Amino acid sequence: MAGVAVSTTINGDAVEYLCQPDETLLEVLRDRLGLTGAKEGCGTGDCGACSVIVDGRLVCSCLVLGAEAEGRKVETIEGMAHGDQLHPLQQKFLEHAALQCGICTPGFLIAAKDLLAKNPSPTEEEIRFGLAGNLCRCTGYDKIVRAVQDAANVMKGA
Amino acid sequence: MRYIRPLSIEDAVGELAKAVGPAAILAGGSDLLVRMKGGFVEPELIVDIKRIGGLSDVTETAEGFRIGAAVPCAVLGENKALRKAWPGVVEAANLIGSKQVQGRCTITGNLCNASPAADSVPALVAAGAKAVVAGPSGKRTIAVETVPTGPGRTSLAKGEIVEAILLDKRPEHAGDAYLRFIPRTEMDIAVVSAGVNLTLDDKGAIKTARVALGAAAPTVLLVEEAGQVLVGSKLDEATMERLAKICSGACRPIDDKRGTIEFRRKVAGVLARRVAAIAYKRAGGK
Numbered sequence: 001m002a003g004v005a006v007s008t009t010i011n012g013d014a015v016e017y018l019c020q021p022d023e024t025l026l027e028v029l030r031d032r033l034g035l036t037g038a039k040e041g042c043g044t045g046d047c048g049a050c051s052v053i054v055d056g057r058l059v060c061s062c063l064v065l066g067a068e069a070e071g072r073k074v075e076t077i078e079g080m081a082h083g084d085q086l087h088p089l090q091q092k093f094l095e096h097a098a099l100q101c102g103i104c105t106p107g108f109l110i111a112a113k114d115l116l117a118k119n120p121s122p123t124e125e126e127i128r129f130g131l132a133g134n135l136c137r138c139t140g141y142d143k144i145v146r147a148v149q150d151a152a153n154v155m156k157g158a
Numbered sequence: 159m160r161y162i163r164p165l166s167i168e169d170a171v172g173e174l175a176k177a178v179g180p181a182a183i184l185a186g187g188s189d190l191l192v193r194m195k196g197g198f199v200e201p202e203l204i205v206d207i208k209r210i211g212g213l214s215d216v217t218e219t220a221e222g223f224r225i226g227a228a229v230p231c232a233v234l235g236e237n238k239a240l241r242k243a244w245p246g247v248v249e250a251a252n253l254i255g256s257k258q259v260q261g262r263c264t265i266t267g268n269l270c271n272a273s274p275a276a277d278s279v280p281a282l283v284a285a286g287a288k289a290v291v292a293g294p295s296g297k298r299t300i301a302v303e304t305v306p307t308g309p310g311r312t313s314l315a316k317g318e319i320v321e322a323i324l325l326d327k328r329p330e331h332a333g334d335a336y337l338r339f340i341p342r343t344e345m346d347i348a349v350v351s352a353g354v355n356l357t358l359d360d361k362g363a364i365k366t367a368r369v370a371l372g373a374a375a376p377t378v379l380l381v382e383e384a385g386q387v388l389v390g391s392k393l394d395e396a397t398m399e400r401l402a403k404i405c406s407g408a409c410r411p412i413d414d415k416r417g418t419i420e421f422r423r424k425v426a427g428v429l430a431r432r433v434a435a436i437a438y439k440r441a442g443g444k
Contacts, residue, residue: 004161021161021204022194044192057232057261063191064262065184068206119210127365132344133256137361 006065008069010035011079019066026050026104028066029076037077037106041135048134051107052076058114060133078107080113089113089151096147100138108134112148122157163206167292167321169214175317177203177296182209185228186262188255189271202246205319206418207327213321222327224290227266227320230334231278232257232264244325245440246334246353246433248303250281252256253338256345267321272306275348275373279306283370283380287325293318293339297396303370306377321416331365333357335433338372338424341416348373349417352405352429356388362443364388369401369434373416374409381408382428393438401434 003018010033019028026043029035029052031071038061041047045063052061053075080087089112092098108131115122115130124128127148128141136144164170174181179202182190193199207213213226216237221242231251234240241248247265254263254277265278267436269289279302287302294317305312305320314320351372359365369384384404391397411422 021159024191043195045255045259047190049257051258051412054261057230058257059261060258062195063187063259065191065204065206066188067163068184068208070163114257129344130257133258157444 002125004067006067006070008074010074011076017066021065021067023065023066024062025052025054025069025074026061028069029061032066033075035078038110039103039106041103041107046135047104047107048111049104049107051110051134053110053114058111058133075110077110080109084093087113088154089116089148091119092147092151092154093144096143096150098139098143098147104136104138108136108144112144112151115148115153115158116155121152159202159204161201161204161206163209165209165211167207167210167319170207170210170319171292171294171317173203173205174319179203181205183270183286185213185264185267186230188259188263189267198357207319207321210321222322223325224396225265225323225325227322229264229265230261230323231263231265232260235260238323244334245330246287246336246355246437247278247281247285247287247325250336250353251278253277253336265323268319269302269305269323270312270314270320272310272377274306274307274309274376274378275351276306276378277336277338277348277351277372279378280351280353280372281321281334281371282323282353284355284368285325285334286355286368287323290322290324291318291321292321297321299324303378303380308376329357331360331362331441331443332356333437333442335436335440337429337433337436339429347416349427350374350409350411350422350425352426353434354430354433356434356441356443358438358441358443362392364391364393364443367434369405369430371405371409371426371430374411374422376410379408379410381405381430384408388434392443393434397430398434402431405430410434 041049182201334355338348340346367388406427
């Protein structure tokens with residue numbers, strides 16, 4: 001199979017790669033670019049562990065082909081903190097113990113970031129609805145919801 | 159396998175028409191990539207239609223709305239004019255999957271995937287939506303209900319692409335709605351569903367009505383008799399009972415893990431009543 005040459009932007013950096021036509025963006029991120037923050041849970045768009053933002057839209061990177069990223073802007077969990085400075089959502093996830101095994105966490109953080117970008121003051125219901133595409137089998141979700149609420153308050157004050 | 163990203167619909171049609179092996183059209187990929195992953199399809203050619211001019215736009219025209227085949231459902235929900243004119247179509251489109259899926263999935267894909275349980279399709283059928291089909295011999299505009307012919311099968315010929323969905327401009331006193339039954343509160347596949355689209359006369363009596371059922375037969379059903387029974391009424395109890403009975407009777411459902419034939423028949427009638435009431439209220443009826 002001939003490779004597809006792709007030029008894209010990932011977390012603000014220009015990136016070029018060659019991928020197979022049937023390779024997903026998740027596979028490209030993890031296996032070709034070493035960006036292993038996005039996780040493969042189900043591989044069928046059900047669990048949200050591979051969530052990334054493409055041109056301002058939250059998507060499952062397992063349901064995007066690597067070739068489709070041509071000319072797009074991709075945001076992954078690796079671009080969330082600024083150096084040692086954690087994003088308020090990351091900080092609040094730690095403070096509220098909103099993670100246990102951690103596999104779902106990058107996806108939740110990206111989905112929560114997208115949620116707060118579009119709705120800076122979500123209600124609890126809006127948070128639960130907005131994060132319903134992300135599955136967590138450890139926390140029972142309550143701590144995640146509280147962390148997002150707390151982060152929203154911090155970010156509004158910032 | 160080859161991945162191509164044509165810039166014109168003619169090029170896309172040309173590539174599909176001359177493809178020797180299995181070929182697939184990629185818009186949002188929320189069905190295609192899952193099917194590829196599961197080994198249900200192994201396309202030799204993937205035609206990504208997202209860079210074709212106009213296919214990613216919702217345009218308001220003198221005749222109504224044109225929704226490009228690559229427009230994600232999330233964008234429909236963000237379009238105020240569309241939401242105001244066709245709230246039932248938009249609410250149905252926005253029921254498909256999570257936020258992540260909404261950012262990718264399209265109503266054209268939902269139509270062409272040809273699942274009997276497709277959420278946006280009963281709403282589109284009730285709305286009298288049309289599909290613009292581009293193919294090797296030019297373009298044609300067809301009623302959306304003629305696209306799916308059975309589970310996973312469509313009437314589209316080799317080389318044909320649905321490039322847009324058309325919705326009419328709304329007259330005054332018009333409303334549509336969509337509801338589905340699922341065993342949980344969100345993000346599930348319809349056990350049975352219903353879409354209703356009504357226009358009212360100046361006195362609030364129903365002038366035109368279209369009723370469609372989902373997950374109740376091998377394809378989404380347009381129940382013409384159900385529409386006819388509503389015409390002239392203001393949804394009095396006797397009319398509602400007749401509507402429910404006709405809808406239950408029109409079903410040709412299957413027994414499966416999501417519901418039994420008996421359950422689907424009953425719920426089809428219940429949903430039709432509830433959806434008709436919502437559409438009537440949205441149309442300004444009292």
